[in-house]
Amino acid sequence: MSLLAVSGLTKRYRRGGGTVAAVDGVAFAIEPGETLALAGPSGSGKSTIARLVLRLTEPDAGTIQFEGADFRSLGGSALRARRARLQMVFQDPLAAFNPRATVARVLDDPLRIHGIASRTERPRRIAALLERVGLGADLAPRAIHEISGGQRQRVAIARAIATRPSLIVLDEAVSALDVSVRGRILDLLLDLQATERIAYLFISHDLGVVRAVAHRLVILDAGRVAESGDARAVIGNPQSAIGRALVAAAPRLNRTTAP
Ligand SMILES: Nc1ncnc2c1ncn2[C@@H]1O[C@H](COP(=O)(O)OP(=O)(O)OP(=O)(O)O)[C@@H](O)[C@H]1O
Ligand SMILES: [Mg+2]
Missing domain, CATH: 3.40.50.300 (P-loop containing nucleotide triphosphate hydrolases)
Known part of the structure; x- marks a missing residue:
């Protein structure tokens, strides 16, 4: 299949x-x-x-x-679960994210929305995601508009992989x-x-x-x-x-x- x-x-x-x-x-x-x-x-x-x-x-x-499922026929929790497995990265992460949001916030959202990690676990998960895409945890408090285009695209990739797509x-x-x-x-x-x-x-x-x-x-x-x-x-x-x-x-x- x-x-x-x-x-x-x-x-x-x-x-x-x-x-x-x-x-x-x-x-x-x-x-x-x-x-x-x-x-x-x-x-x-x-x-x-x-x-x-x-x-x-x-x-x-x-x-x-x-x-294996017709996306259009899904609803509710089944649709949410499938959405987590299907992620996206676009050309311009400045347009995809709130430019004033911090890197931590951008990565926290999917973990929270999809119930992947508890509030206390999430900072550790965010640091691990940053490390996985070759960024330091010191980037977490920075705003999206303050980091370079390459760093931003790494954050976009980190966000995409957060839900294990x-x-x-x-x-x-x-x-x-x-x-x-x-x-x-x-x-x-x-x-x-x-x-x-x-x-x-x-x-x-x-x-x-x-x-x-x-x-x-x-x-x-x-x-x-x-x-x-x-x-x-x-x-x-x-x-x-x-x-x-x-x-x-x-x-x-x-x-x-x-x-
Ligand atoms: N929302 C829309 N309303 C009207 N026409 C649209 C819309 N989105 C795309 N189109 C038209 O559909 C066609 C395909 O557009 P699409 O953006 O998919 O092309 P593309 O292959 O991604 O091009 P590019 O390489 O420039 O990004 C184009 O003729 C475009 O003008
Ligand atoms: Mg296009």
């Missing part, structure tokens, strides 16, 4: 007098502990798929199965970081995957990053799947026109794609 299976996924938005399908009959599955990348040009539907998977928006058609959706999570910070965050994600067996739905327009972290790759074009397969195989020998265009537009790849 796949961890996540989407099928026939469709989301339309009103535009002008009619509607446009931002996501149009998309199907894919993610296995436990695996990284599936979504790539495609701007506007191809990547973030819409992320929002649909996270149930931040409702599909017009299609099914989303997560851990089986899947994390990352939408351009490393895109705003400079190259050296990006590399270290990618190493952290790989390390967490190896130790906690977390699966990632990894959205990126950067095929160099995709090749470094993804097992499989789905390339989107105007809301549809243009091609999919083993990430290195697709990047090394794209079959679709959009896949060839994306590879051609990734200069860092051209030097190193030859087998």
